Amino acid sequence: MRRRSFLASLVATGPSLALQRAADAEQRTQQATRGMRTPLIRDVQVIGVQPGNVRLVVVKVITDQDGLYGYGCATFTQRADLVVPAVEKYLRPFLTGRPADRIEDLWQAMYNSSYWRNGPVLNNAISGVDQALWDIKGRQAGMPVYQLLGGKCREAADLYVGVNGANVSQMADAIRKAQATGYRHFRFNVGGDVAAGSPGVLHSATAFDRSTYIRAILATFEGLRKELGNEVELMNDVHEKITPTQALQLCRDVEKFRPFFLEDPLSPEDNAYYRIIRQQCSTPIAMGELFNSPHEWTPLITERLIDYIRVHVSQAGGLTPARKIAILAEAHGVRTAWHGPADVSPVGHCANLALSVAAYNFGIQELAAFNDATREIFSGCPVVKNGYGYVNEAPGWGVEVDVKAAAKYPFRQDNNERGRLNGGWGDVRLPDGTVIKQ
Ligand code: GCO
Ligand code: MG
Numbered sequence: 001m002r003r004r005s006f007l008a009s010l011v012a013t014g015p016s017l018a019l020q021r022a023a024d025a026e027q028r029t030q031q032a033t034r035g036m037r038t039p040l041i042r043d044v045q046v047i048g049v050q051p052g053n054v055r056l057v058v059v060k061v062i063t064d065q066d067g068l069y070g071y072g073c074a075t076f077t078q079r080a081d082l083v084v085p086a087v088e089k090y091l092r093p094f095l096t097g098r099p100a101d102r103i104e105d106l107w108q109a110m111y112n113s114s115y116w117r118n119g120p121v122l123n124n125a126i127s128g129v130d131q132a133l134w135d136i137k138g139r140q141a142g143m144p145v146y147q148l149l150g151g152k153c154r155e156a157a158d159l160y161v162g163v164n165g166a167n168v169s170q171m172a173d174a175i176r177k178a179q180a181t182g183y184r185h186f187r188f189n190v191g192g193d194v195a196a197g198s199p200g201v202l203h204s205a206t207a208f209d210r211s212t213y214i215r216a217i218l219a220t221f222e223g224l225r226k227e228l229g230n231e232v233e234l235m236n237d238v239h240e241k242i243t244p245t246q247a248l249q250l251c252r253d254v255e256k257f258r259p260f261f262l263e264d265p266l267s268p269e270d271n272a273y274y275r276i277i278r279q280q281c282s283t284p285i286a287m288g289e290l291f292n293s294p295h296e297w298t299p300l301i302t303e304r305l306i307d308y309i310r311v312h313v314s315q316a317g318g319l320t321p322a323r324k325i326a327i328l329a330e331a332h333g334v335r336t337a338w339h340g341p342a343d344v345s346p347v348g349h350c351a352n353l354a355l356s357v358a359a360y361n362f363g364i365q366e367l368a369a370f371n372d373a374t375r376e377i378f379s380g381c382p383v384v385k386n387g388y389g390y391v392n393e394a395p396g397w398g399v400e401v402d403v404k405a406a407a408k409y410p411f412r413q414d415n416n417e418r419g420r421l422n423g424g425w426g427d428v429r430l431p432d433g434t435v436i437k438q
Contacts, residue, residue, distance in 0.1 A: 036140055039063035039100045044092040044129060046084045047401055049409045051373035055080035055423045056345040058401060059087055059128025061136060063100050068139060071399055072131025073314045073348030076124040078424045086125035103133045107320045118293035123317040130318030131351050138396035146391050149323060149358035156388035157356035157365040160185035160235060168223030175228060182386030185260055185364055187235040190216035200431045207431040210242050214250055221257035233260040240267040240437045248276060251283045261286040261308050267437050268296050274305035286310045289339040297325055301332050308363045312339035319351050326359040335363030342368040346378040350397040353382055353389050365389055376405045
């Protein structure tokens with residue numbers, strides 16, 4: 001205020017255009033921030049919890065203004081222990097003292113501060129801070145983050161639910177049960193396991209047989225269409241377990257079952273094969289949860305080689321890059337289907353939902369269920385009604401973390417392979433022993 005009256009007095013005593021402009025700019029800043037002082041980052045903390053089978057990582061950015069802080073999702077569950085020091089050792093000293101209201105600037109600064117970039121660990125660390133800064137801006141503005149993205153294009157996000165079953169009729173029952181609670185879209189996964197010791201299996205572990213897997217996918221689509229008809233929306237996650245040639249054949253063979261989408265028929269390493277698939281069938285493709293870099297999503301979107309972009313928001317670096325992906329996708333007729341399984345924290349799910357209600361080119365949203373322990377740690381977990389996911393209307397993400405409850409659920413060393421591997425995955429092998437992507 002004192003600075004403004006000084007500037008005004010200078011103008012009164014014989015104004016120069018530059019001074020006038022400076023005074024105007026100052027006034028505009030005051031109006032824009034309604035006198036809100038720029039919050040400075042005082043601390044950056046990491047909260048690692050395991051309320052269920054997966055490890056969740058959330059970043060808390062604390063500002064120099066009492067009670068003004070924010071949370072962001074940095075969950076890379078297979079390497080959660082590596083994200084913690086990436087934040088504490090590198091981003092905390094880098095950010096402390098900087099203005100928390102310059103989100104794009106800080107994103108670019110963090111992104112470039114490691115020189116080498118676009119990796120899952122660093123992107124998740126950046127995401128945790130980025131989403132926390134959006135939370136802070138929403139809390140400062142007294143608005144939910146989706147309002148900062150331009151407000152709602154729809155009341156809520158249509159969700160799909162994952163269904164399992166040992167056979168088609170069990171899956172059909174699971175779908176009917178979920179339909180009764182309001183869901184309209186269903187994704188099924190099948191197995192391709194061949195028991196250890198079976199003829200042709202050259203190693204002692206359970207093997208994975210690709211042909212068995214592909215036949216199971218086709219038989220399940222056929223069986224579910226017979227049981228449930230053509231109206232129900234069906235999807236399958238191929239999970240990049242087959243060869244590009246098999247993926248091409250599968251995309252052609254499922255076409256007659258009119259899937260809502262087929263997910264990850266290819267690995268990111270084989271993205272170029274989508275040009276061939278696109279020329280040969282119209283099966284809708286969803287891809288992207290494994291993407292960490294613009295080099296992966298840009299060509300698939302700009303060449304219209306996929307129909308749904310399924311980026312895991314924290315793997316791309318947070319809300320800031322994700323909203324740009326949504327805008328690029330809109331310009332190319334690609335819809336959003338943000339990755340939303342159990343290895344996304346409730347904060348990350350809020351970010352997914354904000355993007356899903358605010359972006360015009362919404363497709364579908366995945367939203368994992370939250371167990372009691374997760375709800376004990378995180379208040380403000382998104383609400384699901386009638387197969388729709390609802391954004392919180394509270395400022396920011398509308399999520400609070402109970403640190404006492406969080407302390408009850410540290411990362412566990414369960415007595416199983418995931419526990420032994422600190423949340424990492426073991427290997428999956430073909431009958432001849434070849435290790436494959438899983
Ligand atoms: C999905 C995914 C998950 C991943 C998991 C990896 O589409 O929901 O493919 O099932 O396997 O998120 O940690
Ligand atoms: Mg998937």
